[in-house]
Amino acid sequence: MIAVIDYGMGNLRSIHNALVKVGGNPVIVSGKRDLSDADGVVIPGVGAFGDAMHNLMPFSDKLFDLIDSGIPLLGICIGMQLLFEWSEESDCAGFGLLKGDVVRLPEGVKVPQMGWNELTVQSDTDLLTGIDDGDFFYFVHSYYCVPRDQQIIVATTDYGVDMAAVVEKDNVHAVQFHPEKSSRKGLMILKNFVRMVKC
Amino acid sequence: MLAKRIIPCLDCDLGVPHGRVVKGVQFKQIRYAGIPWELAEEYDKQGADELIFLDITASHERRETMATVIEKTCENVFMPLTVGGGIRSLQDARNAFNAGADKVSINTAALKNPGLIGEIAKYFGTQACVIAIDAKRRYGREPGREMVDTPDGECWFECSLYGGREFTGIDAIQWAVEAEERGAGDIMLTSMDRDGTKDGFDIELTSAVSDSVNIPVIASGGCGNPEHILEVLKETNASAALAASIFHFREYTISEVKEYLRKNGVHVRL
Numbered sequence: 001m002i003a004v005i006d007y008g009m010g011n012l013r014s015i016h017n018a019l020v021k022v023g024g025n026p027v028i029v030s031g032k033r034d035l036s037d038a039d040g041v042v043i044p045g046v047g048a049f050g051d052a053m054h055n056l057m058p059f060s061d062k063l064f065d066l067i068d069s070g071i072p073l074l075g076i077c078i079g080m081q082l083l084f085e086w087s088e089e090s091d092c093a094g095f096g097l098l099k100g101d102v103v104r105l106p107e108g109v110k111v112p113q114m115g116w117n118e119l120t121v122q123s124d125t126d127l128l129t130g131i132d133d134g135d136f137f138y139f140v141h142s143y144y145c146v147p148r149d150q151q152i153i154v155a156t157t158d159y160g161v162d163m164a165a166v167v168e169k170d171n172v173h174a175v176q177f178h179p180e181k182s183s184r185k186g187l188m189i190l191k192n193f194v195r196m197v198k199c
Numbered sequence: 200m201l202a203k204r205i206i207p208c209l210d211c212d213l214g215v216p217h218g219r220v221v222k223g224v225q226f227k228q229i230r231y232a233g234i235p236w237e238l239a240e241e242y243d244k245q246g247a248d249e250l251i252f253l254d255i256t257a258s259h260e261r262r263e264t265m266a267t268v269i270e271k272t273c274e275n276v277f278m279p280l281t282v283g284g285g286i287r288s289l290q291d292a293r294n295a296f297n298a299g300a301d302k303v304s305i306n307t308a309a310l311k312n313p314g315l316i317g318e319i320a321k322y323f324g325t326q327a328c329v330i331a332i333d334a335k336r337r338y339g340r341e342p343g344r345e346m347v348d349t350p351d352g353e354c355w356f357e358c359s360l361y362g363g364r365e366f367t368g369i370d371a372i373q374w375a376v377e378a379e380e381r382g383a384g385d386i387m388l389t390s391m392d393r394d395g396t397k398d399g400f401d402i403e404l405t406s407a408v409s410d411s412v413n414i415p416v417i418a419s420g421g422c423g424n425p426e427h428i429l430e431v432l433k434e435t436n437a438s439a440a441l442a443a444s445i446f447h448f449r450e451y452t453i454s455e456v457k458e459y460l461r462k463n464g465v466h467v468r469l
Contacts, residue, residue: 010323013270013299018277046324110413114326114384115201115438116248116468136202136468138279140326158200181301183243183278 002197003038006030007055009078010046018180022191032062040072040197043079044180049102049143050090052078060095067097072196073172080167080174081145089143097172100147109160112142117177119155119165126196127173128154128166130188137165137177137186144176202468203432203460204248204439205453206417207446210255211235211265211284218268221255222395222444232447236271242446243276245453248468250276251304251387251441254284255362266298273299281329283387289318296323304387306331307360310367310374313381320382329417330378333359334371334404335391345372345411349403356404363391371404372411379412386416387441393421397444400431409436417441425451425459432465 002019004012006028019026019042026042029035041063045052056063067073075083084094087102094102105111116136121128137157144163147153155166157176165176173193179186209220212229220232232238239250250272254265269282282295283304292303309316309330319328334356340346344355356371375386388408390401400418409416415438418431422442431437445451457467 011296011299013273014277017274021275021277110415112324112326112384113201114415115204117201140324180277181279183246186277 001037002026002040002042002194003029003035004042004044005035005056005059007045007052007059009044009052009055012044015042015044015076015180018187018190019194022187022194024190024194024197032059035059035062035066038066038071040193041066041074042193043073043075043082045076045078045082046140047078048090049078049081049087049094050092052082053090053092053094056082063095067172070171072193074193075172075174076180077141077176077178080176081143083172083174084145084147087143098145098147098152098167098169098174099149100145102143102145104143105141106160112140113159114140116182117157117159119157120162121155123154125154125168127168127189127192129192131155131185135185137175137179137182139177141176145174200466201438202248202466204417205246205428205456205460205467206249206251206439206441207238207242207247207453208251208253208419208441208443209235209238210253210443211268213254213256213265213268218265220447222447230444230448232444235265235268236274236276238447239272239276242453243278245446246457246469247278247453248439249279249281251281251283253304254282256284266294269295269298269300283329283331289315289322292319292323292327296327302327302329302384304329304331306333309378310358310360310369313377316378316381316383320384324384325382326384328383329385329387330375330383331387331389332371332375332378332408333363333389333391333394334401334408335359335363335366336401336404344370345407347372347403347407356407359391372407375408375412375416379414383414385414385439386412387419388416390420394419395444396421397423399423399427400440402431402434405431405435405437409438415439425456428456429460429463429465432460433463
């Protein structure tokens with residue numbers, strides 16, 4: 001089963017329904033004990049970094065164990081940002097699973113970025129099977145991730161700055177956009193994730 | 200670069216089981232267009248960028264919101280969903296988000312209680328609150344109004360309530376600016392002069408508002424063909440165009456419209 005972590009950061013109906021739609025077996029979990037049977041974990045989310053980090057803390061030990069054991073993890077939007085070391089939003093430390101910081105979108109663009117933007121694929125990975133350069137995904141965010149290790153960036157998007165839109169390091173995967181709101185192409189990414197979980 | 204958005208609007212009559220999508224002509228005569236979530240799925244297939252469900256029964260007949268319609272839609276449709284019509288409080292907004300909406304659209308309640316915009320933005324983020332403005336042309340100069348030149352003479356734009364049944368005396372351009380300051384994420388701007396006419400969007404209105412705010416403006420009211428959408432997206436700073444009848448009654452598919460737009464130099468998602 002794929003554990004979708006409910007840490008009080010918004011409605012999980014869409015991500016749950018989308019995972020079902022692509023053949024996954026999602027379970028919304030709100031306590032760390034429920035993570036024990038997980039073969040895959042999704043950290044969804046909307047909201048502020050500080051609140052998200054605070055609410056996710058009780059899951060952290062178990063989450064680290066699962067990641068060490070090699071099960072696939074997918075962070076979405078704020079769930080991507082939390083994986084990094086520090087965020088300018090709330091001046092708050094993240095999990096530090098990925099090296100780098102989260103900073104505010106640059107001057108000169110409308111914040112939040114809200115709408116459909118294009119991906120530039122940097123390297124073909126299992127998560128991006130079927131995704132082409134120029135495919136559009138739905139973004140809603142005010143901060144973006146700046147990975148220190150460029151190697152983990154597998155796709156970027158341009159919004160005032162060329163930013164990491166998809167990152168992957170071993171079994172840790174994360175996307176800045178909302179695949180559960182990105183129609184057919186978004187479902188394709190979730191399907192690729194479900195396939196990794198089943199392997 | 201963000202794509203310009205094409206947004207079908209589903210006006211929902213919830214006075215029948217499961218609800219039904221209807222379309223009125225200048226908010227009066229009504230035509231039946233289909234079951235909300237079935238139309239939503241069709242629009243997803245055609246490449247809609249976002250969907251807006253407006254409960255046209257709620258605002259004056261005080262009906263419950265359309266939670267079931269949204270829940271059903273969310274089972275198969277994966278794109279941003281906005282719910283409007285009769286959202287009067289933070290609790291109404293929360294109910295819509297819990298059902299699966301990504302944004303709520305408010306009109307009357309925001310004009311009566313502008314603080315509601317800030318409350319929604321604080322709890323759900325600024326992207327979550329769409330301010331719907333139903334604007335009507337008022338010809339003739341008046342002090343304190345934002346006057347706009349049009350081919351028919353100078354006019355200002357007045358905000359209306361309850362789908363055009365009441366007028367407020369509030370200047371639509373000034374209200375859009377205030378709504379942005381209070382935390383609105385989008386302005387859904389409907390021309391009451393054009394709505395249902397299929398004569399094209401009100402270009403002067405859309406220009407004036409989209410030049411006055413930094414948040415996205417969704418142009419609405421009067422769309423009769425793809426040329427109208429091209430015109431409003433080319434000649435104004437609108438970020439999105441909304442249409443109902445041309446899609447509901449299958450005069451054009453969304454993909455046809457988008458292909459036409461792209462051919463004419465508009466950045467859209469195909």
